Amino acid sequence: MVKHPLDGIRVVDFTWAWAGPYATLLMALLGAEIIKVESMKRPDHTRLRSLMAGPTLGSPDHSTVFNDINLNKLSVMLNLTKPEAIDIAKRIIKTADVVTENMRPGVMDRLGLGYEALKEVKPDIIMLSSSALGSTGPERTYVGYAPTFAAISGLAYASGYPDGQSSTLSGAIDTRVAATSAFAILAALNYRQRTGRGQNIDLSSSEAISSLAGEMFLDYSMNRRITERTGNHDTVMAPHNCYPCMGEGHWVTIAIATDEEWHALCQASGNPGWTRDKKFSTAPDRHRNREELDTLVSGWTSRHTEYEITDTLQKVGVAAAPSLTGEMVDKDPHSRERGIFCELEHPLIGKRKVVVPPWRFSATPAMPPRAAPLLGEHNHYVLGELLGLSQKEIARLKEAQVVY
C-alpha cells in the first residue's frame, strides 16, 4: 500500500472560510484524515457565497470555491448549539490527533470545546486556534479577513504602485496564514512524536503575514525607514519590471541584476542605439534612470509575445517570465508538463480542474485530489463506524437536530 506522509493522523476541523480550511487541505493532501464539523445552522459561508464568486448559491453543495479549498476531506454535521452535539464532538476528538478552529477567541471555550476541556478528553491533543490577531492582547476579539490581515501586517502598505493605492494582494493572504498554520501543526506533531505531549497553538493571522516581510522590519529597526511601495521596481535592480507585449493584457517580467545580464539583454534586443547610452552604462545609472529605460525596453517587448521574449532572454541567461492569468497558467507548457492541474469529478458540480499538491515526494507521495465533501456526506462513517452509534440512534439525533 502506498504510504503518505501523514497516514494515520486524524484532524477534527472546526474551521471555515479560507484561512482555516486551506491549512487542513494541506494536511489532507499530506495524507491526514480531516473530519470537517459543519452544520446547516452554521454552514461554511464559502458553501453559499464568496467575496469573489458572484451570486449567492442556493445549495451548500454546488460551491466551486468550497470544493477547491476542501478537497479530500470528510464532512459530519453537528449542530454545536445543542449540548449533545458537543458531547459527540468530544467523542470524535477522543479518536483524533489534531483539532483546528478559527472562530473568534473565546467561542470554543464557551462551547465547552476549548483546549483545557479537550485536554481532559484527549491529553495529547494538538489544538490550533487561528484568529485575526491572536487570542491574547487588547485586540484579541477583533475580527478580520484576508484584506484586513494584509493591511494590519504591514505588507499591503508596501505592495502596489508608488503613486497609487496599496494593494491588499489576493485571497492568497488567507492561504498564507493557513500555510503557516499547517507548518506549526506539523512541528507540534513532530514534538508529540518525540515527547508524547500535545499542546495548544495560538496563531495570529496578521502576524503570520508580517513574518513574510522580515527585511522591512529590520530596515525600520536599523534605519527607522518605512518601506514604501515600488510597484514592479526593485530597490537596486534595473531593468526590473513587467513590460507590455503584443496584444492587450499580455506582459513579460524582466529582471537584471548584473552587468553580464545587462549586456545579454542589449544583445538579445538587437543592440539598439539606446543600449549604448551613457545613462545606462552602470547598474546605479540604470537604476537612477529606470523609468526612461523601462520605456525603451517596452518598445522592444511590445513587438513580441511574452513567450518569445522569455525564450530569447533565457537563452542568454537573463531572468524573464510571462505574467500570467489563471487561464494562462493552465495553458502554460511548463504547467502542463508538470501536471499542475488535475481533473476530478464532483457529484453535483461535475468535472472540475483543481490544482495538485505543491510538493513532489519521492517515497511517500501526496494524495491525489478528491472532490470536497457534500454537507454531511460522512455522517454515517463518523457517527456509525467511528463512534459506533446505531442507525436508530443516528436517526434520533437527526430528528432532534443534533445532527443537522
Next chain:
Amino acid sequence: MGESALAGIKVLEYCQMVSGPYCAKLMGDLGAEVIKIEKPRLGDEARRRGPFLSDIPHPETSGLFLYLNTSKLGITLNPGTPAGKNIFLALVKDADILIEDTTPGTMERLGLDYHTLSEINPSLIMTSITPYGQTGPYREYKAYHINIYHISGQANFTYSMPPTSKKKDHSQPPVRGGGYVGDYDAGLSGATAAIAALYRRNSGSSGQYIDISAEEALISLDRVDIGAFANDPSAGQRRKGMLGGLMACKDGYIVVVAPQQHQWEALVKLMGNPEWAHGEKCRDEISRVENADELQPLINKWMLQHTRDEIFHLGQSYSCPVGPVNSVEDVFRSAQYRERGFFVEIEHPVAGRQSYPTASYHFSESPWFANRAAPLLGEHNHEIYCGRLGCTEDELASMRNSGVI
C-alpha cells in the same frame, strides 16, 4: 514549557537569498540545529542586498540576511573541490534534512545528488527548492522574485475593491506583492514538506527526496482564483466585488470587508446609522453591489472624516471587519503586537542590537526561540571542522588557503 518542537533535528542548508534560508530558519527557530553552508569569501547573495545598517553596504549588516538566518551556525565551503566535496558528504552523513536551492543538475554535477547522498545516509530527507522544480521545460530558467510572482498568476489577482463601473485598466501592468513575499512562500512550503517527511521517517519510513517548485507553491496558494479562471475564462465577468474595501480616511487608509448582512449592519452602525443606508438600494448584498457607484462615494465620504484609529477600534467594537493599512512603523507601535511580544531584540556583533519579527504561532509547550543572531561569514568553521569533523588546525589553515573553505 518544554524544549522546542524540532530540538535534536539536524538541518544542513546549502541555499542563498530568501526561499531556502527562510525554510531552514523556520526549523532553526523551532530548535533544529541548522548548519548553513556559504560560498567562501562571497557568502550568501543576500549579504549583498539591502537594507543595510545606516545604508552602508557591508556583508554582515544586511537586514535581509540578518532576518533570514537567525538560529544558524555558519560555515564556508566550496563543494566543487575534492576536499570540499568530502566535507559536504561528511556533513550529510550526520544530517536529518538537507535543503538546497541550486539550479537543477548542479548537485548531480557536483556528485552530490540524492541518489549518491542517500547511499551514505538512507534516512536523509533532501529538499530542493527551485523556481520551477526539477522537471519541465523551465527547470533551468533563471528567476527572481518578480518573475515567479507574475508567472504564478498572483499578480493578476489583486482584489479590485471597491467595485466600480469602470472597466479593468489595461494600461498599467499587473503588480507583484511587496518585498519577497513569494520567495518566503516557497520556503514555507518546503519546510512543511520537509517536516512532514521527517514525521513519516520517524514513524519508520526511510528518508526521501522532495522537489519544491516556487511557482507551484504560489499557484497552490491562489488555487481558488486560479482554478476559477482555469475552469472558466469568463469567471471575471461575474465577479461583483463588494462595497467598502480599501479607502482613504482622514489620516491614511483603511480596509473594510463587509459583504455579508451582519457585517454590513456593523458598518452602518459605525457610520452612525445614516438614513441612506436603510434605503431600498442597501436592502441586500446584490442590490448594494448593483448600486455601488452611488453608495461607495457615501462610504468614502464618511471615512475621510474619521481617523484610522477611530474607524478601526469603533468599527471592531461593532464586530465590523476593518483594519488600518499599517506601515512597518505602525506595526512596530501596535499595542497588540507589543503585548504579544511579536518583536524581539537580538544582539549581533556587527549589526548591533536590532528588533526582529518572531513568529505568529505561540506554542503552549514547545517555544519559538531564536537562539542566536545570523552567523558571520565562516563564523563556525573552527567549531564544525575542528570540533566535529576532527580537522587539525593545520588542515583548517590549508583548506582556507586553497579556497576549500
